[in-house]
Amino acid sequence: xxxxxxxxxxxxxxxxxxxxxxxxxxxxxxxxxxxxxxxxxxxxxxxxxxxxxxxxxxxxxxxxxxxxxxxxxxxxxxxxxxxxxxxxxxxxxxxxxxxxxxxxxxxxxxxxxxxxxxxxxxxxxxxxxxxxxxxxxxxxxxxxxxxxxxxxxxxxxxxxxxxxxxxxxxxxxxxxxxxxxxxxxxxxxxxxxxxxxxxxxxxxxxxxxxxxxxxxxxxxxxxxxxxxxxxxxxxxxxxxxxxxxxxxxxxxxxxxxxxxxxxxxxxxxxxxxxxxxxxxxxxxxxxxxxxxxxxxxxxxxxxxxxxxxxxxxxxxxxxxxxxxxxxxxxxxxxxxxxxxxxxxxxxxxxxxxxxxxxxxxxxxxxxxxxxxxxxxxxxxxxxxxxxxxxxxxxxxxxxxxxxxxxxxxxxxx
Amino acid sequence: xxxxxxxxxxxxxxxxxxxxxxxxxxxxxxxxxxxxxxxxxxxxxxxxxxxxxxxxxxxxxxxxxxxxxxxxxxxxxxxxxxxxxxxxxxxxxxxxxxxxxxxxxxxxxxxxxxxxxxxxxxxxxxxxxxxxxxxxxxxxxxxxxxxxxxxxxxxxxxxxxxxxxxxxxxxxxxxxxxxxxxxxxxxxxxxxxxxxxxxxxxxxxxxxxxxxxxxxxxxxxxxxxxxxxxxxxxxxxxxxxxxxxxxxxxxxxxxxxxxxxxxxxxxxxxxxxxxxxxxxxxxxxxxxxxxxxxxxxxxxxxxxxxxxxxxxxxxxxxxxxxxxxxxxxxxxxxxxxxxxxxxxxxxxxxxxxxxxxxxxxxxxxxxxxx
Numbered sequence: 001x002x003x004x005x006x007x008x009x010x011x012x013x014x015x016x017x018x019x020x021x022x023x024x025x026x027x028x029x030x031x032x033x034x035x036x037x038x039x040x041x042x043x044x045x046x047x048x049x050x051x052x053x054x055x056x057x058x059x060x061x062x063x064x065x066x067x068x069x070x071x072x073x074x075x076x077x078x079x080x081x082x083x084x085x086x087x088x089x090x091x092x093x094x095x096x097x098x099x100x101x102x103x104x105x106x107x108x109x110x111x112x113x114x115x116x117x118x119x120x121x122x123x124x125x126x127x128x129x130x131x132x133x134x135x136x137x138x139x140x141x142x143x144x145x146x147x148x149x150x151x152x153x154x155x156x157x158x159x160x161x162x163x164x165x166x167x168x169x170x171x172x173x174x175x176x177x178x179x180x181x182x183x184x185x186x187x188x189x190x191x192x193x194x195x196x197x198x199x200x201x202x203x204x205x206x207x208x209x210x211x212x213x214x215x216x217x218x219x220x221x222x223x224x225x226x227x228x229x230x231x232x233x234x235x236x237x238x239x240x241x242x243x244x245x246x247x248x249x250x251x252x253x254x255x256x257x258x259x260x261x262x263x264x265x266x267x268x269x270x271x272x273x274x275x276x277x278x279x280x281x282x283x284x285x286x287x288x289x290x291x292x293x294x295x296x297x298x299x300x301x302x303x304x305x306x307x308x309x310x311x312x313x314x315x316x317x318x319x320x321x322x323x324x325x326x327x328x329x330x331x332x333x334x335x336x337x338x339x340x341x342x343x344x345x346x347x348x349x350x351x352x353x354x355x356x357x358x359x360x361x362x363x364x365x366x367x368x369x370x371x372x373x374x375x376x377x378x379x380x381x382x383x384x385x386x387x388x389x390x391x392x393x394x395x396x397x398x399x400x401x402x403x404x405x406x407x408x409x410x411x412x413x
Numbered sequence: 414x415x416x417x418x419x420x421x422x423x424x425x426x427x428x429x430x431x432x433x434x435x436x437x438x439x440x441x442x443x444x445x446x447x448x449x450x451x452x453x454x455x456x457x458x459x460x461x462x463x464x465x466x467x468x469x470x471x472x473x474x475x476x477x478x479x480x481x482x483x484x485x486x487x488x489x490x491x492x493x494x495x496x497x498x499x500x501x502x503x504x505x506x507x508x509x510x511x512x513x514x515x516x517x518x519x520x521x522x523x524x525x526x527x528x529x530x531x532x533x534x535x536x537x538x539x540x541x542x543x544x545x546x547x548x549x550x551x552x553x554x555x556x557x558x559x560x561x562x563x564x565x566x567x568x569x570x571x572x573x574x575x576x577x578x579x580x581x582x583x584x585x586x587x588x589x590x591x592x593x594x595x596x597x598x599x600x601x602x603x604x605x606x607x608x609x610x611x612x613x614x615x616x617x618x619x620x621x622x623x624x625x626x627x628x629x630x631x632x633x634x635x636x637x638x639x640x641x642x643x644x645x646x647x648x649x650x651x652x653x654x655x656x657x658x659x660x661x662x663x664x665x666x667x668x669x670x671x672x673x674x675x676x677x678x679x680x681x682x683x684x685x686x687x688x689x690x691x692x693x694x695x696x697x698x699x700x701x702x703x704x705x706x707x708x709x710x711x712x713x714x715x716x717x718x719x720x721x722x723x724x725x726x727x728x729x730x731x732x733x734x735x736x737x738x739x740x741x742x743x744x745x746x747x748x749x750x751x752x753x754x755x756x757x758x759x760x761x762x763x764x765x766x767x768x769x770x771x772x773x774x775x776x777x778x779x780x781x782x783x
Contacts, residue, residue, distance in 0.1 A: 194761040209749025379581035
């Protein structure tokens with residue numbers, strides 16, 4: 001068994017090394033020749049309290065050094081193995097590759113780095129909260145394909161109740177409705193022992209159908225019902241004046257703060273409280289948990305309902321946190337990307353948040369690069385984050401382990 | 414309990430499972446759909462009118478039946494592929510992307526082979542669609558087998574990639590229609606089109622030869638799953654991967670092959686759309702079929718024959734829903750609600766028994782006795 005594992009790990013390291021070498025070569029061949037000129041990254045606006053000078057990078061030199069570094073890491077991994085380092089090298093390698101790419105795209109121009117980072121956080125919010133909802137329910141061994149539907153339900157409720165009774169009421173209602181769908185999922189899979197994936201697919205289809213139906217049947221006619229106020233950015237005193245960090249982390253709306261706070265709370269809950277330990281026990285070995293007197297059904301109900309509430313909060317971001325208006329199917333698969341973030345983040349709240357930030361970064365990078373007018377077709381830029389995800393999942397996460405009882409129904413004896 | 418009574422009880426539960434439960438689910442979903450309509454201020458007369466239209470539009474005329482089957486074909490094809498994956502323990506969410514890739518490849522092959530006779534062009538185009546779908550799904554299978562990358566993530570990502578790839582390729586010179594600036598492919602030449610079957614009745618009937626393809630694939634999937642060695646390996650690794658490995662089956666190859674066959678079927682669903690109905694590829698031509706097919710595969714309990722009937726049911730709702738929107742002015746999105754409720758009622762028999770304890774008394778009694 002260990003021999004088999006070692007072999008698999010060795011192959012994984014080889015693949016990782018190969019990917020890094022290929023990246024280095026690609027950068028040397030395609031990017032380096034036309035990155036002459038300096039790339040200027042704007043870090044602060046002129047109106048900032050403490051302005052910092054622009055970051056100026058000599059294009060050609062930087063790109064060549066980056067490709068050399070990548071090739072060095074790749075060759076080292078390929079020849080000497082060292083599985084322990086493969087994840088770290090791949091991470092560092094991808095960061096270098098992205099930096100080289102940015103420098104190449106900006107060579108001879110200037111680009112607001114701070115603006116892009118700020119947008120990354122905003123775009124990461126629904127993915128992070130969706131991923132967090134996934135973590136909370138899969139830790140009690142309930143597979144939650146229905147996150148997409150819960151996000152959509154939150155977005156819809158936020159818009160409807162927000163239009164009628166104001167933003168805060170809308171937010172509360174979105175969280176409540178998310179919780180209702182979490183409870184429904186729990187009831188279907190725990191009490192009625194429905195297949196977990198079918199139950200999730202049901203929630204997605206049902207919410208999509210219901211919200212689209214009401215939106216085309218009712219909102220078309222009564223537009224006032226779909227015109228909610230939007231939560232503005234809350235500047236945190238002093239901290240929001242910091243250069244770069246201020247605008248990125250401390251001048252955002254409550255959804256961004258909420259995602260960070262909830263990820264922290266969920267980590268504390270799962271790994272540092274008695275209830276969290278019980279929840280994880282239910283996810284790993286429900287029979288043993290039951291023997292020790294933990295109410296498996298109750299634990300699943302509670303955690304999946306909380307997961308639904310988190311997803312409902314994330315859903316409200318689409319309407320109350322950005323445009324204030326509901327559109328049919330506006331979540332656009334973010335719930336599924338959240339699911340990917342959860343697996344990418346190894347079923348850990350902070351991991352899911354980090355993975356979501358990477359998706360958000362890639363998303364906003366792609367948007368801003370389109371403005372710079374690179375010769376690469378925008379479709380390929382849009383694809384890049386997804387390809388990178390596949391590479392990372394294949395190279396690093398690989399055999400990440402789900403909670404042992406994940407997806408299995410539990411029947412009391 | 415004697416063999417005879419056992420046989421009878423078995424027969425009854427089979428009947429209940431196959432006919433009564435789905436029928437009940439359909440009726441209950443329609444009733445709840447009416448409740449939703451009433452709650453959004455639709456008058457009872459309009460509700461009645463819309464259900465009449467639903468019936469009329471799905472089975473009420475030759476045209477309705479043709480539309481029902483036309484809508485059902487891609488759902489069945491892609492659903493078969495997904496069912497195969499589920500049986501092998503793979504949760505493939507990637508049918509949508511495989512449909513995109515397969516449909517586009519079929520158009521490209523069709524255009525390339527357009528000058529040949531239909532006996533070469535059509536099979537060539539279909540084969541290209543299947544091969545492209547198989548290759549695309551095979552990527553996810555290979556990644557799973559070689560590196561352990563979870564197929565749920567990789568297929569989701571491959572879906573997203575395929576949409577961008579389609580947008581890009583539709584603008585490339587060989588594929589884009591001449592003199593057009595928007596992303597749209599050349600039209601499929603007649604030789605590569607799936608011929609319409611009912612034009613002798615009415616030129617507008619859209620049912621096409623994809624029907625035979627679909628039926629053949631249902632039979633093929635059944636044979637593959639339950640009558641072939643490969644299918645046994647698929648099912649074995651789906652039921653118990655560890656046991657399958659100790660029995661000497663190569664886990665890696667099984668995964669890659671299962672994904673590839675599933676992708677080929679989804680690719681055929683894409684080819685079925687582009688060669689049979691649309692006549693070209695446009696952005697978003699997959700229209701969510703790959704996601705609806707997940708529901709179809711689950712509803713059909715991952716059994717080829719079940720998938721066929723589930724696909725026809727969904728196709729009927731789809732076709733009827735369009736009629737409903739025209740006749741009664743009720744949004745077609747209602748169909749989505751009804752479809753999802755049908756899934757719940759079929760997949761959660763315990764829930765149905767909890768709501769209607771008197772409905773399934775016989776089966777319940779048997780459980781109590783034994």
